[in-house]
Amino acid sequence: MDEKRSLILKAYELxxxxxxxxxxxxxxxxxxxxxxxxxxxxxxFPGEEFFFEELSxxxxxxxxxxxxxxxxxxxxxxxxxxxxxxxxxxxFFPVVSSGCFDARADIRGIGSCPLLYKNIKPDKKFLxxxxxxxxxxxxxxxxxxxxxxVNCLLDDIVNLAERTAYYE
Ligand code: SF4
Ligand code: SF4
Numbered sequence: 001m002d003e004k005r006s007l008i009l010k011a012y013e014l015x016x017x018x019x020x021x022x023x024x025x026x027x028x029x030x031x032x033x034x035x036x037x038x039x040x041x042x043x044x045f046p047g048e049e050f051f052f053e054e055l056s057x058x059x060x061x062x063x064x065x066x067x068x069x070x071x072x073x074x075x076x077x078x079x080x081x082x083x084x085x086x087x088x089x090x091x092f093f094p095v096v097s098s099g100c101f102d103a104r105a106d107i108r109g110i111g112s113c114p115l116l117y118k119n120i121k122p123d124k125k126f127l128x129x130x131x132x133x134x135x136x137x138x139x140x141x142x143x144x145x146x147x148x149x150v151n152c153l154l155d156d157i158v159n160l161a162e163r164t165a166y167y168e
Pocket of ligand 2: 076077084087
């Protein structure tokens with residue numbers, strides 16, 4: 001199997017049962033992050049579209065912002081075992097830097113995800129699994145570079161938010 005696909009399958013396993021909280025965080029917000037529309041997709045990691053192209057309930061689309069990679073749109077319900085990495089990681093994201101592996105909050109969720117705007121501590125095991133995902137993906141140059149690219153984007157959003165707050 002293609003190396004990227006094989007690593008993504010391993011990451012699916014890492015993040016299969018470990019979720020941001022030990023209880024269902026969807027109860028805090030009415031599962032807000034599953035209530036997108038047909039134009040709101042989850043960004044796919046390089047090669048991840050393979051798992052969704054033929055899968056009922058999902059539509060793979062080209063995406064302007066996702067560094068040349070695709071996005072997938074769902075119908076607001078899914079078999080949890082089939083959900084994409086973006087959903088498994090949210091509202092956190094791996095960090096890969098000089099051989100160090102960490103997890104960070106995904107600032108894109110600050111306005112909608114109560115885990116972020118209420119600063120609720122996530123389950124430690126969940127963060128560990130995200131770090132392990134970063135370590136796993138660092139074995140493949142394309143997956144590693146994708147993580148770096150998304151982190152640059154998140155840094156830009158954080159910097160912009162801080163500058164905007166400064167001038168208010
Ligand atoms: S928006 Fe945040 S709290 Fe709500 S279901 Fe999604 S990850 Fe959980
Ligand atoms: S794929 Fe599943 S977890 Fe992800 S947004 Fe859709 S319904 Fe929610």
